[in-house]
Amino acid sequence: MIARYKRMWMVGGIVAGVGLAAWLATNAFRENVMFFFDPSQIVAGEAPPDKRFRLGGMVAKGSVEKTSGTLDVHFLVTDFRHTVPVSYSGILPDLFREGQGVVAHGRMNGGTFVADEILAKHDEKYMPPEVAKSLKDNPPPPEAATGT
Secondary structure, eight states, X not given: OHHHHHHHHHHHHHHHHHHHHHHHHHHHHHHHOOOEEOHHHHHTTOSOTTSOEEEEEEEOTTOOEEOTTSSEEEEEEEOSSOEEEEEEESOOOTTOOTTSXXXXXXXXXXXXXXXXXXXXXXXXXXXXHHXXXXXXXXXXXXXXHHTO
16 A cells, blocks of 8 residues: 555656656747747837847848948848848858848847847848748839849
């Protein structure tokens, strides 16, 4: 009879331990997940104002402004319907340029997206799936597509 109670306590302890581990893993995952938003969603207020998220779209042509003597850069990210100003301080990826796809990690601050990481596409065919979908849903106007 005593052995039976010991086994029940041991099984209960194992179940409680597995449950605690699952709860801790779920909480860690929730805190580290970063959602993707395009400029139209940000303008619509769908992006969380107090959390980090990913912003994706195209770097608007003629919008890149570098501050001389610093690593500060300001540019616009667009999905061809809306634009979001982005501020970044750091070394930009080699493939970063106007008219190319970009994904920025950071948070909103007073209407400007303050990025702490910038990712640029690595070849002519690749684009993050979220950016490709956003741009497919919001095709560029004819003057943006022809470069005029």
